[in-house]
Amino acid sequence: MIPIANSVAILQGSFDCSSHLTITCSQEAFWEAKKLAVALEQKLGLPFAVKIAEVLTGGIHLEVQQLEHPEGYELEIRASGVSLIGSLAGLFYAGQTLLQRLNGSRLEAVKIVDSPRFTWRGSHLDVSRHFMPFAFLKKFVDLLAKHKMNILHLHLTDDQGWRLEIKKYPRLTEIGAWRKKTLVGHGLSEPKQFNNTPHGGFYTRTEMLELVAYAAERHIAIVPEIEMPGHATAALAAYPEFGNTGIAPEVCPYWGVIETVFSPEEKTFTFLEDVLGEVLEIFPSQYIHIGGDECPKKEWQESAVAQAIMQENHLEDEEALQSYFVGRINTFLQSKGRKMIGWDEILEGGLTKGATVMSWRGEAGGIIAAKAGHDVVMTPGTHVYFDHYQTKQPELEPLAIGGCTTLEKVYGYEPIPAELNALEAKHVLGSQSQLWSEYIPTPEDVERMAFPRLCALSEVLWSDPTTRDYKNFLERLEPHLKALDVQYHGK
Ligand code: ACM
Numbered sequence: 001m002i003p004i005a006n007s008v009a010i011l012q013g014s015f016d017c018s019s020h021l022t023i024t025c026s027q028e029a030f031w032e033a034k035k036l037a038v039a040l041e042q043k044l045g046l047p048f049a050v051k052i053a054e055v056l057t058g059g060i061h062l063e064v065q066q067l068e069h070p071e072g073y074e075l076e077i078r079a080s081g082v083s084l085i086g087s088l089a090g091l092f093y094a095g096q097t098l099l100q101r102l103n104g105s106r107l108e109a110v111k112i113v114d115s116p117r118f119t120w121r122g123s124h125l126d127v128s129r130h131f132m133p134f135a136f137l138k139k140f141v142d143l144l145a146k147h148k149m150n151i152l153h154l155h156l157t158d159d160q161g162w163r164l165e166i167k168k169y170p171r172l173t174e175i176g177a178w179r180k181k182t183l184v185g186h187g188l189s190e191p192k193q194f195n196n197t198p199h200g201g202f203y204t205r206t207e208m209l210e211l212v213a214y215a216a217e218r219h220i221a222i223v224p225e226i227e228m229p230g231h232a233t234a235a236l237a238a239y240p241e242f243g244n245t246g247i248a249p250e251v252c253p254y255w256g257v258i259e260t261v262f263s264p265e266e267k268t269f270t271f272l273e274d275v276l277g278e279v280l281e282i283f284p285s286q287y288i289h290i291g292g293d294e295c296p297k298k299e300w301q302e303s304a305v306a307q308a309i310m311q312e313n314h315l316e317d318e319e320a321l322q323s324y325f326v327g328r329i330n331t332f333l334q335s336k337g338r339k340m341i342g343w344d345e346i347l348e349g350g351l352t353k354g355a356t357v358m359s360w361r362g363e364a365g366g367i368i369a370a371k372a373g374h375d376v377v378m379t380p381g382t383h384v385y386f387d388h389y390q391t392k393q394p395e396l397e398p399l400a401i402g403g404c405t406t407l408e409k410v411y412g413y414e415p416i417p418a419e420l421n422a423l424e425a426k427h428v429l430g431s432q433s434q435l436w437s438e439y440i441p442t443p444e445d446v447e448r449m450a451f452p453r454l455c456a457l458s459e460v461l462w463s464d465p466t467t468r469d470y471k472n473f474l475e476r477l478e479p480h481l482k483a484l485d486v487q488y489h490g491k
Helices: 027-044 088-101 134-146 205-217 233-238 266-282 298-302 304-312 318-335 364-371 407-411 443-450 453-462 470-489
Strands: 007-016 022-025 049-052 060-064 073-078 081-086 106-114 120-126 151-155 221-228 287-291 339-343 356-359 376-378 428-433
Touching (some): 007 073, 027 060, 060 088, 088 106, 120 134, 120 453, 134 205, 134 443, 134 470, 205 221, 221 266, 266 318, 298 304, 298 318, 304 318, 356 364, 407 453, 428 453, 443 453
Parallel strands (some): 022 049, 120 151, 356 376
Antiparallel strands (some): 007 106, 073 106
16 A cells, blocks of 8 residues: 555455445445445446445445544455445545555455545646646546645746636736747756747636546645746736836746746736636635745846835835735735745745745745744655656656655655754645656656655655655555556556
8 A cells, every 4th residue: 555554454354346336325425435436346347336325234335424633534344344434535545545455356354544644745746847738637636646645736837838727818828828949958058959849738717627626526626826926937928017127028948047027016916816816716725826936136126116116115125025025915815715825935035924835945944934833835855856866877867957856765755854843843734746847848757757756755744654664665666556557558
């Protein structure tokens, strides 16, 4: 099993699913039972039915029960029947465990009591640098669900492409979703070379609503990211009036930290609030990600308008202006009942009330934020950036951005820094992998970079740290990857 369960007691005998094709459940558990029936049907090629019945009738039975942990579950497999209990999410995870334990149509008798260590167990996926087909997003959600992960953080906008249809501002996708060419080779090599292949694409509202529903069925929240005030070139190519120079940039064909940023004017806030308003209609996620990273201050320093806004608002420097910018957006999101999350640069110039921090430049930002009583998601580049090389022989791997984050390093990651006391540690919600796609151009590349590292991360985030044993993990990983291969690639 991956992630490994916290308590597994081996019992006598086994249960044969093929001799009990009716799954029973309580009324509330019906949809979870139905999902399990469909999955079993797909796996075993047998017609499973679901029936609402209050008592265990010798087959598989699901029952909603409040356990100590809201995402926890109990799975008891005996020759005489199988029982799954938990919340709806818990039942889903119990089902994932059951499916992983299937050996043909047989399940070894066992009693499992299990619950996750962290509430934020996810992956980020950058669809701006390279657009990923909609069908792949669903497959990726499936893969996350199989690892009991519950967050897909979609990086929807950046300098190189705007990927979400916004009704009020159609040029965001008409213009902002397309670039004329793309950098070839590594971004640090000079002179820069480009292909001449246009690249782009975007997701419609309808598609994203479908993805949100698809993910919700698998107890996964889609956390959308709309980048501001930096990483805004694609948006400003479409609507230069919300920039500082009045000059329309091109959708950026290369990677890096770009000086083109949003202006801090009222009309820009109106635009961003309109955009976020539509984002909130599509994504019910409690958290909305506003980026906030890598915002060069040059344009604000050179803009008389930005300088006047700083004066009016008694802002000492451009860092304070960034904090003012983020604070305005935070107030807007809070007024709509949502929580703002951003990369750790939102600490610059003072962290706005109620904001959650994603600590990517190491853990220092996360430690400061947690000590100040803010929630944090630990995403340090050293351990969970899956755009890094994954072996000690990077020259044998396809081109990547750099770094070296091996499977073993991911497996050894501890999201709670030793500097935090028990109370502060409660602010660490969890972690997620980062899949920045500058050098990850296709779905196949995403899979190659995500796996098997994501398997290791799922265990870091779900399982009790006392179960952590790398050798044992590797032994479980081999059949686990084989099963994924059979399911997705038919081999
Ligand atoms: C980041 O990697 N710029 C958050």
